[in-house]
Amino acid sequence: MKIMAIDYGDARTGVAVSDSLGMLVGTTDVIRAYRAETVAQEIAKRVKEHGVERLVMGLPKNMDGTEGPRAALYREFAALVERTAGMPVILWDERRTTVDAHRILSENNVHGKKRKDTVDAVAASLILEAYLASLA
Numbered sequence: 001m002k003i004m005a006i007d008y009g010d011a012r013t014g015v016a017v018s019d020s021l022g023m024l025v026g027t028t029d030v031i032r033a034y035r036a037e038t039v040a041q042e043i044a045k046r047v048k049e050h051g052v053e054r055l056v057m058g059l060p061k062n063m064d065g066t067e068g069p070r071a072a073l074y075r076e077f078a079a080l081v082e083r084t085a086g087m088p089v090i091l092w093d094e095r096r097t098t099v100d101a102h103r104i105l106s107e108n109n110v111h112g113k114k115r116k117d118t119v120d121a122v123a124a125s126l127i128l129e130a131y132l133a134s135l136a
Contacts, residue, residue: 002026002050005128006043006057006089007097007120008077013039014120016128017050022135025128028121036077040084047085055087058094058127092131097123 001022007014012030019026031042060070078089101122
């Protein structure tokens with residue numbers, strides 16, 4: 001089963017899709033758009049293109065596990081994606097994924113514009129890896 005992970009952002013949204021066995025991260029991509037409706041449509045398009053059967057989206061939580069104002073925005077976006085893609089969205093704790101993505105890119109000497117362009121895809125792949133590990 002192919003699973004797609006989403007790292008929603010204001011200007012860039014990272015997307016990672018598993019392999020057909022649902023065991024490894026297969027492909028990653030970044031959707032560059034500001035409007036939530038446009039991002040949801042692009043996600044729905046990729047769901048069809050890749051034959052995705054499950055959606056997982058990062059949910060920002062505070063370090064103590066509580067939800068702040070951004071979490072409410074993400075819940076609204078998840079509902080929009082559900083309506084647009086026609087499948088439920090599993091919300092997944094994404095604490096530290098962006099920090100870890102920046103660390104991984106730094107360790108691999110990815111800096112500047114290239115880092116800015118890829119950090120969201122790396123964060124989405126970290127969300128997907130954590131979700132896949134929870135299934136094992």
